[in-house]
Amino acid sequence: MNKVTDNKKKVKHGNLGILVACTAVVGGMVGAAYAAVPLYKLFCQVTGYGGTVSRSEQYSSRVLDKTIKVRFDANVAPGLDWDFKPEQREVEIRIGETAQIAYFAHNNTNRTIRGQATYNVTPQAAGYYFNKVECFCFTETELKPGESLDMPVVFYVDPEIVDSEDTKDFTTLTLSYTFYALDDDKPVAQVNSDKEQKAGKL
Numbered sequence: 001m002n003k004v005t006d007n008k009k010k011v012k013h014g015n016l017g018i019l020v021a022c023t024a025v026v027g028g029m030v031g032a033a034y035a036a037v038p039l040y041k042l043f044c045q046v047t048g049y050g051g052t053v054s055r056s057e058q059y060s061s062r063v064l065d066k067t068i069k070v071r072f073d074a075n076v077a078p079g080l081d082w083d084f085k086p087e088q089r090e091v092e093i094r095i096g097e098t099a100q101i102a103y104f105a106h107n108n109t110n111r112t113i114r115g116q117a118t119y120n121v122t123p124q125a126a127g128y129y130f131n132k133v134e135c136f137c138f139t140e141t142e143l144k145p146g147e148s149l150d151m152p153v154v155f156y157v158d159p160e161i162v163d164s165e166d167t168k169d170f171t172t173l174t175l176s177y178t179f180y181a182l183d184d185d186k187p188v189a190q191v192n193s194d195k196e197q198k199a200g201k202l
Contacts, residue, residue: 063096073176107143129161
């Protein structure tokens with residue numbers, strides 16, 4: 001009888017140990033998932049992986065005779081009622097030459113909205129060599145009702161792009177932005193609608 005009791009206790013302790021181990025593994029995986037987001041973001045910024053553009057604190061010190069064409073693309077995420085477009089569709093510049101272009105944004109709503117632009121370059125392998133010195137995407141953008149804004153971008157293509165076997169033959173790059181709304185508040189009409197629905201339930 002004592003042996004049976006001892007066996008039951010061992011099984012119980014064994015199951016408890018497995019439960020603790022599983023919980024630890026799951027907790028570790030959740031922690032790793034949260035850590036992976038900023039780490040992946042940092043990895044992309046450092047390597048240019050996924051077409052992520054590099055941010056530069058200085059201008060290029062070398063300009064090549066070879067030129068490259070840069071096209072500009074603009075997108076607005078669902079839920080953001082803005083007009084957003086490049087003021088020119090493309091430029092042709094010398095590699096290493098600093099250029100400035102601008103994007104235009106207009107708030108079509110009757111309320112102030114904050115937005116943030118994400119960006120990338122295609123072909124993706126060129127992202128590492130595309131350097132921005134100034135860009136509206138570095139900070140949030142706030143537009144009042146009906147307000148318009150010209151937003152500059154200062155950039156250059158690193159001359160080292162011609163030294164890589166993967167990128168040396170690139171003749172055209174595309175810089176693409178997507179604007180997302182940062183506001184958590186619902187429009188006034190929606191808020192009032194929600195209040196009315198709640199009042200009807202009471």
